[in-house]
Amino acid sequence: MSEDYITAADRQLQRAYEGPMGLDEYVEAAFQSPSIAAHASRYLLAAIESMDTRTVIEEGEERERYRFFDDPHNDGEHAVLGNTAVLNAFVDDLRTIAANRGKGEKIIWFDGPTATGKSELKRCLVNGLREYSKTPEGRRYTLEWNITGADNSRGLSYGDDASDDDQWYESPVQVHPLAIFPKAVREDLLARLNDLDPEGPPIVVDGELDPFSREAYDYLESRYREAGTRKLFSSITDDSHLRVKNYIVDVGRGIGILHSEDDGSPKERLVGSWMPGMLRELDSRGRKNPQAFSYDGVLSQGNGLITIVEDASQHADLLRKLLNVPDEGRVKLDKGIGMDIDTQLVMISNPDLDAELDQYADRNGRDPLKALKRRLDRHEFQYLTNRRLEAELIRRELTAETSVWADLDDDEIETRVRAPLSIAIRDGRGETRQRELAPFAIGAAAMYSVVSRLDGEDVPSELSLIEKARMFEQGYLQDGDERREISEFEITADSDGSHGIPVTYTRDIIADLLHEDTGRAHPDHPVEDVVMPADVLNAMAESLSTAPVFSRAEAAEYENRLPAVKDFVLEQQEHAVLQALLADKSVSTETVAEYVEHVYAWDGDGTVETDRGRVDPDPLLMKVFETEHLGRFDGSDYTGNAPSAEVEAFRREKVITALNRYAWEHRDEGFSIDNVDLTSIPVIRAVLETYDWADVKRIYPDFDPRQWEDPPAGTETERLKRETVDRLCDGEYTPASAELTTRAVMREVQHKWD
Secondary structure (H helix, E strand, C coil): CHHHHHHHHHHHHHHHCCCCECHHHHHHHHHHCHHHHCCHHHHHHHHHHCCCEEEEEECCEEEEEEHHHHCHHHCCCCCCCCCHHHHHHHHHHHHHHHCCCCCCCCEEEEECCCCCCHHHHHHHHHHHHHHHCCCHHHCEEEEEECCCCCCCCCCCCCCCCCCHHHCCEECCCCCCHHHHCCHHHHHHHHHHHHHCCCCCCCCCCCCCCCHHHHHHHHHHHHHHHHCCCCCHHHHHCCCCCEEEEEECCEECEEEEEECCCCCCCHHHHHCCCECHHHHHHHCCCCCCCHHHECCCCHHHHHCCCEEEECCHHHHHHHHHHHCHHHHHCEEEEECCEEEECCCEEEEECCCHHHHHHCCCHHHHHHCCCHHHHHHEEEEECCCCCCHHHHHHHHHHHHCCCCCCCCCCCHHHHHHHHHCCEEEEEECCCCCEEEEEECCCHHHHHHHHHHHHHCCCCCCCCCCCHHHHHHHHHHCEEEECCEEEEHHHCCCCCCCCCCCCCCHHHHHHHHHHHHHCCCCCCCCCCCHHHEECHHHHHHHHHHCHHHCCCCCHHHHHHHHHCHHHHHHHHHHHHHHHHHHHHCHHHCCCHHHHHHHHHHHHHHHCCCCEEECCEEECCCHHHHHHHHHHHCCCCCHHHEECCEECHHHHHHHHHHHHHHHHHHHHHCCCCCCCHHHCCHHHCHHHHHHHCCCCHHHHHHHCCCCCHHHCCCCCCCCHHHHHHHHHHHHHHHCCCCHHHHHHHHHHHHHHHHCCCC
16 A cells, blocks of 8 residues: 555656756757746746636626636645636736736736735745646756866865766756857747747747856866867767756745745845855855855745745835846846846735835825836735635635635535534533534625625615625626626726725634534534524624724724625525425426426417327416416416416516527527426526415415424424424534524514514
8 A cells, every 4th residue: 555655656756857958958858849948927827827717707797717826736725716807917917028018127016905815826826836847848947067077176066075976056046948058049049949839928038147057157168168179068068067957846946935024135135145154165266156155035046937025015125126127137146246037026015015115105206116116017906705705715714625616506606605514623621522603604704794895885776785795796686587787787896805804804703603602502402502694793793893903984884784694694594494394395397397388389379299199288287387386476367267468478578588598598409498407497497496485374374483493292383393404404404503593584584474
């Protein structure tokens, strides 16, 4: 068994790494696959695009989202949820920069409130680029040197005794292999490479060798020149001195990250520092030898791919020093020693960087930060305004769940949003107990969070904030058999998500609730271990005024939005209870199909095929279905069995038209109306699933919701409660959560029962 795992690990590393190759081999490989010679922005773009896209709906709009940002190689561990429009704009910028069509001087800046996914973006970039560099098309290469043998020198060993095989030293800044060629030769080589991929961004390698490599190159050149060697370049780049080495991209190797806590002088943080002891060892002959430089600065580490300045406001002193990097692509190690840099600069900050940048704004044209601000290309992350995404994020915050809810249909996502959550909690005595977040609890917290983030000023008078939130997650509103698209309303999302309840607040509230005593008890079920949706909503609202992250005005505004969310959640709970209560009264697919077939025949003066042969459509069958099953009409809407004009309009506009539209939208070469699941047609399904308490009263006249909590033995209420709870438990409820949910629903119902 253990050998299987060792073999699997061997194979994985074998796929990721290649052995060193000669310069000529690398050039041949580049002509076979030009992508391996990509410069920084093109490589970053290729990595993102390599994983394709998927379709999502955010702010009510259908968008294509790059799967790269779902962190698929790591099962979504650091996925960036939402903010697809922002991420797409970032990719568009990369495409422009890579193609050299502009924005090359820009520093990409991700701004936004805390807990909006900016840190996850950093981790997602690291994960994704690392894994992409292990693929054949994502291979990354640099140079390594060995100068022993040129004159029996000590080589680059810094004075240590070592064999020739130990004398290989890699470029400390991941220099591009093609930088070794003289400029004119390199330009011709790149032109031929780019001809092989005319549709992609052209490969650009403008920089020269890094100072470490230049020192080795110059040393070899001087020795072979003194020896009278005619083929200097061939001798310098001989396999005994120069190799092209494959490396896996990671932090410090193609990815530079400057953290908020990093300190040191600006030069140390950006490029590195001199090592005095090493200078003495190398005998610098009156000058500083670049091989005695540490190259551990963020730009050195990120050369060849990406440099990220995290929490940029903590490094405000460096921002102006970064200006020449995208402009000139060059930094200095010392007065006489410079280094070419090819890296995509990315800054990540919270809104406090705005204050740093605007501190001299009142000076107008004399603002010393004006040049910097002009070079910043801002992309603003916002809080999620999609209830489904927020529910996914809350679950991730509370558990070890990481998989992204991608490629799921609406029903599957809704199932996950309303799903309960069981969490093991250890108490002060070291004992563990299971606490349950009841169905709809996570979804309730998600809806409240989203509603707090929506701008109420642009909501049309006929809509509520809840309806705006629903449109943002699905792009439309469904009211019975009427569907209204978001495009019918004048709604903008510009200011939505810039403020509101952060997910960290919600997470902490729920975590506290899981450790608190609910004060509930039941003789048969552990209801004391269940946290209900109302518990979560009440706790979130009660802590607003004392939480330091909210102003008084914000706390008051969010408290005012609570009742609408409670009503929304109660409607969801009611629907679940009604479905369970009336489950044995649901209409079969065969009954629906029979009704639709008779309606089609009625409208077209046709006949219906039966066991008795073809017969005229049955007016009584249609009337019974419309009055009993649909509950849409009553006897007064018919003359005998003949439908009124209103019933006729319903049949033609709501049934036939809907079915025709469905058939048209789902047609293909093998399409047959016989293959249609009629209950999947939105308008029919909406009508069939619209149960209400009037149906319960009509079907079960002896039922009394006021008896629900402790129904008398032998009553219809007792039987219905037992059956309803059992059906809920057949789904996603536990007996305890089913008991509490049905109680909460019946408490509301009994007030309006009579």
